[in-house]
Amino acid sequence: MQEQLPRFIFSSYLRGVNLSVTPENQPKKITKVQMKKILVTGATGQIGSELTMTLRNRYGADNVFAIDKKPALNELTQSGPYYCLDVRDLSALNRIVENNHVDTVFHLASLLSAVAEQKPQQAWDINMNGLMNVLEICRQHRCALFFPSSIAAFGTETPSMDTPQDTIQRPTTIYGITKVSGELLCDYYYHRFGVDARGLRYPGLISSKTKPGGGTTDYAVDIFYAAIKSQHYECFLRADTQLDMMYMPDALDAAITLMTADSAQLKHRNAFNVTAMSFTPQQLAAEIQKHIPEFTITYDVDPLRQAIADSWPRHMNDSAARTEWGWRAQFDLPAMVKDMLLNVRSFS
Numbered sequence: 001m002q003e004q005l006p007r008f009i010f011s012s013y014l015r016g017v018n019l020s021v022t023p024e025n026q027p028k029k030i031t032k033v034q035m036k037k038i039l040v041t042g043a044t045g046q047i048g049s050e051l052t053m054t055l056r057n058r059y060g061a062d063n064v065f066a067i068d069k070k071p072a073l074n075e076l077t078q079s080g081p082y083y084c085l086d087v088r089d090l091s092a093l094n095r096i097v098e099n100n101h102v103d104t105v106f107h108l109a110s111l112l113s114a115v116a117e118q119k120p121q122q123a124w125d126i127n128m129n130g131l132m133n134v135l136e137i138c139r140q141h142r143c144a145l146f147f148p149s150s151i152a153a154f155g156t157e158t159p160s161m162d163t164p165q166d167t168i169q170r171p172t173t174i175y176g177i178t179k180v181s182g183e184l185l186c187d188y189y190y191h192r193f194g195v196d197a198r199g200l201r202y203p204g205l206i207s208s209k210t211k212p213g214g215g216t217t218d219y220a221v222d223i224f225y226a227a228i229k230s231q232h233y234e235c236f237l238r239a240d241t242q243l244d245m246m247y248m249p250d251a252l253d254a255a256i257t258l259m260t261a262d263s264a265q266l267k268h269r270n271a272f273n274v275t276a277m278s279f280t281p282q283q284l285a286a287e288i289q290k291h292i293p294e295f296t297i298t299y300d301v302d303p304l305r306q307a308i309a310d311s312w313p314r315h316m317n318d319s320a321a322r323t324e325w326g327w328r329a330q331f332d333l334p335a336m337v338k339d340m341l342l343n344v345r346s347f348s
């Protein structure tokens with residue numbers, strides 16, 4: 001029976017990989033993630049581009065392997081190993097993990113909410129089949145895994161204020177459906193095969209280095225570029241749309257702190273609620289106006305992205321992350337705005 005279940009589930013698209021679950025290839029439960037040889041998927045994306053560089057600085061440039069389906073020629077390719085490959089290509093993924101003795105995977109390759117809604121089949125293919133490949137590789141090679149979930153894993157039936165760690169999850173977007181399914185799959189691989197999978201439910205992420213693409217919370221990044229360039233921003237969400245947000249340095253810190261936390265302290269493991277601030281476009285604009293008084297904001301609401309935002313929580317309760325592995329954000333709204341304006345100015 002142990003042998004039949006995974007064979008049945010994966011047989012349609014896994015080829016050339018040993019699927020049998022024997023004592024030899026079943027990972028043992030570990031209490032400490034190695035982080036000696038690290039793979040980052042989706043490395044050119046908003047999180048990946050910064051996480052790869054942070055991990056290279058911390059664990060050695062040659063020990064962090066970056067992959068993305070886009071060819072790249074920038075600090076990612078110049079500072080360490082970079083491979084152009086799609087996470088849906090299981091044998092290529094397997095080769096890289098095997099040849100480089102990877103022990104930890106940060107799996108960031110994913111379509112975001114708004115673009116996923118335009119291409120639901122592709123979103124399922126990339127987000128789910130990509131994750132299934134990565135989980136299977138982690139099982140085979142005994143790697144630990146970081147998987148980012150999102151506020152999108154909740155839906156309209158979830159309490160939107162002080163959203164509990166464990167609560168109803170009935171998302172209405174395809175992106176949210178792939179995130180809940182991803183959380184469950186990671187739990188499944190932990191319980192069934194002992195894969196040390198850990199993860200966070202990220203809120204909207206704000207960063208100055210790489211722009212997000214196709215997300216609903218992207219306005220909170222775009223607004224800074226517009227404020228510097230033209231002192232005006234036209235927002236695609238309503239003025240009063242309150243959402244959880246986090247500045248990228250905190251997002252990177254959360255991922256690395258969770259992966260290096262003592263496994264014995266983790267009751268939840270996957271899908272920890274984490275937040276740093278919660279604001280509306282109007283409140284963000286008011287904070288920017290403290291630095292750029294002439295800045296103005298108008299609203300031209302995009303019904304698709306507004307409906308997505310309206311289905312997400314306003315403010316999550318992240319006490320499980322605080323208690324189980326010591327999560328604390330460093331940046332609140334005023335500190336984030338000050339730093340973003342400094343950084344975006346220096347790039348412009």
Ligand code: AKB
Binds near residue numbers: 112202212218
């Ligand atoms: C998106 O807007 O799709 C993402 C997310 C909240 O997961 N930033």
